[in-house]
Amino acid sequence: MSDTALRGTARRAFAPDWGMRIFGLLILAYLVYAATQLDLGLGRFVTGLGEGARFLARMVPPNFARWELLLEGMIESIQIAVLATVFGILFSLPLGLLAARNIAPWWVSGPVRAFIAVCRSLHYVIVAILFVKAIGFGALAGICALVIASIGFVAKLFAEAVEEISMKQVEAVRSTGASTMAVLLYAVLPQVASRFVGFSLYQLDSNLRNSTLVGIVGAGGIGGTLFAAFKRFDYDFVSAILIAIIALILLAEIVSGRIRASMR
Amino acid sequence: MSGIPSEGAAVAATHDPLAPLRREWIRHSPAERLTRWIMFLTIVAAVVWAIRTIDIIPEFLADAPEQMADLLVRMWPPDLAAYPRGIHAALIETLHIASLGTAFGFVMAIPLALMAARNICRIPALNALAQVGLVASRSVNSLVWALIFVAVFGPGAAAGVFAIAFRSIGFVGKLLAEALEEMNPGPREALRAAGAPWGAEMLKAVWPQIRPAFWGVALFRWDINVRESAVLGLVGAGGIGVVLEDAINFFQWDQVATILLAILAVVLVAEIVVTRVRARLL
Numbered sequence: 001m002s003d004t005a006l007r008g009t010a011r012r013a014f015a016p017d018w019g020m021r022i023f024g025l026l027i028l029a030y031l032v033y034a035a036t037q038l039d040l041g042l043g044r045f046v047t048g049l050g051e052g053a054r055f056l057a058r059m060v061p062p063n064f065a066r067w068e069l070l071l072e073g074m075i076e077s078i079q080i081a082v083l084a085t086v087f088g089i090l091f092s093l094p095l096g097l098l099a100a101r102n103i104a105p106w107w108v109s110g111p112v113r114a115f116i117a118v119c120r121s122l123h124y125v126i127v128a129i130l131f132v133k134a135i136g137f138g139a140l141a142g143i144c145a146l147v148i149a150s151i152g153f154v155a156k157l158f159a160e161a162v163e164e165i166s167m168k169q170v171e172a173v174r175s176t177g178a179s180t181m182a183v184l185l186y187a188v189l190p191q192v193a194s195r196f197v198g199f200s201l202y203q204l205d206s207n208l209r210n211s212t213l214v215g216i217v218g219a220g221g222i223g224g225t226l227f228a229a230f231k232r233f234d235y236d237f238v239s240a241i242l243i244a245i246i247a248l249i250l251l252a253e254i255v256s257g258r259i260r261a262s263m264r
Numbered sequence: 265m266s267g268i269p270s271e272g273a274a275v276a277a278t279h280d281p282l283a284p285l286r287r288e289w290i291r292h293s294p295a296e297r298l299t300r301w302i303m304f305l306t307i308v309a310a311v312v313w314a315i316r317t318i319d320i321i322p323e324f325l326a327d328a329p330e331q332m333a334d335l336l337v338r339m340w341p342p343d344l345a346a347y348p349r350g351i352h353a354a355l356i357e358t359l360h361i362a363s364l365g366t367a368f369g370f371v372m373a374i375p376l377a378l379m380a381a382r383n384i385c386r387i388p389a390l391n392a393l394a395q396v397g398l399v400a401s402r403s404v405n406s407l408v409w410a411l412i413f414v415a416v417f418g419p420g421a422a423a424g425v426f427a428i429a430f431r432s433i434g435f436v437g438k439l440l441a442e443a444l445e446e447m448n449p450g451p452r453e454a455l456r457a458a459g460a461p462w463g464a465e466m467l468k469a470v471w472p473q474i475r476p477a478f479w480g481v482a483l484f485r486w487d488i489n490v491r492e493s494a495v496l497g498l499v500g501a502g503g504i505g506v507v508l509e510d511a512i513n514f515f516q517w518d519q520v521a522t523i524l525l526a527i528l529a530v531v532l533v534a535e536i537v538v539t540r541v542r543a544r545l546l
Contacts, residue, residue, distance in 0.1 A: 114336040122524070134328065134331045
């Protein structure tokens with residue numbers, strides 16, 4: 001009795017947030033609707049579990065008998081990643097400067113920003129398909145696709161970093177009568193160099209992951225071997241390839257983590 | 265007086281007032297310069313090795329610009345009439361896959377995140393186990409997850425949903441676990457001191473603290489998943505990728521252009537929606 005009397009006057013510690021609850025219910029309703037649209041039923045899930053068990057059983061033990069093929073694919077993936085990162089960075093440097101609104105005039109930065117946005121929006125596998133159709137199967141298509149992806153990431157972040165620099169140093173160098181090139185070299189780049197190295201390192205990491213994938217659409221690297229093994233139901237070789245890819249990615253993550261820690 | 269090393273400059277100043285001005289300034293210490301050189305040489309060596317040994321057919325490289333131009337000419341103008349016939353439905357399916365995949369991913373990631381956060385779960389072995397699960401999920405790309413689930417569930421949207429979900433676990437779980445570990449222990453201790461059960465502690469002390477991080481991660485991951493679900497169809501896991509693959513295999517380049525424009529539009533719209541919602545929510 002006294003409880004109800006108190007509730008009227010006292011502040012409620014845990015007031016229900018009705019807006020949030022309605023929002024949550026709407027999301028839930030949408031998810032149920034989407035599930036019915038996609039025909040996701042429990043029956044399908046149960047059959048899937050059985051199939052999954054059979055699939056996993058065929059994956060062990062991993063078969064490393066064709067290790068030469070595996071090694072060849074991995075090396076090609078690493079080469080794709082290295083070249084794509086280097087060329088992507090080389091293109092990102094000028095594009096990032098041109099996209100920075102405090103360095104370039106609006107009629108330059110606008111189109112460059114749009115170009116970078118398109119590079120970022122298209123998934124690298126889609127870009128890889130287009131390059132495979134345009135310039136043929138092989139590592140070159142993979143490199144081109146990952147260069148586009150690298151531009152989308154590095155150039156965008158680089159442009160944002162350039163927009164955050166202090167303009168005092170730029171003005172100081174400019175007031176000595178320095179040319180545009182000298183202003184960029186001595187006032188802009190020193191302020192963003194360390195962040196640029198960080199982005200590049202991250203992109204190398206991410207290119208290494210992605211270069212193991214572009215082979216699925218024929219753009220070179222271990223992905224092609226993986227896809228072929230899947231199509232031939234060679235699931236024990238598939239698990240061997242997957243283990244190799246995961247090991248490579250973890251190794252790259254550890255190495256780049258060490259480098260990043262030592263740079264700080 | 266020029267033979268005096270720079271450390272002795274202060275002593276020498278009494279004899280030669282200009283000595284400090286002649287001191288030589290070097291930006292990096294010798295060790296720093298050495299590591300810089302080694303890093304530079306490693307990069308150059310890696311590039312040279314990659315260029316010399318990679319299998320590139322020079323003829324392909326030579327006529328690449330010509331072929332690209334040819335492809336673009338064939339893509340123009342985009343066949344916009346094809347959009348209502350199938351592309352729109354596939355696009356909606358892609359969005360459904362992304363949303364359901366994100367939701368399933370969260371359902372599986374939350375227990376793992378609670379297990380991985382060292383201030384919630386006090387058993388180191390379980391922390392390590394959860395971390396291994398999160399890393400495994402993150403190391404396998406969504407396309408590879410899609411290949412696996414196509415083999416399990418057969419081609420279709422179900423494989424796509426599970427691929428997106430399993431890929432999201434690692435990302436979501438890692439970020440949520442970090443948010444959990446950074447939270448303020450005060451409210452939890454207060455509730456525990458008042459005798460609240462575990463569930464109430466989670467709901468009233470933990471959840472309000474990680475709610476901003478939760479919605480931020482959800483929106484961010486949904487945005488990524490929209491992009492990723494667009495390509496899952498290439499391996500048969502449903503969505504607009506299936507339509508794209510068909511159009512490419514039939515050399516219907518004008519339809520390919522329409523599909524690419526549709527994907528581009530959806531990705532950009534998703535990004536704008538996410539930024540807007542995030543600005544209002546957080």
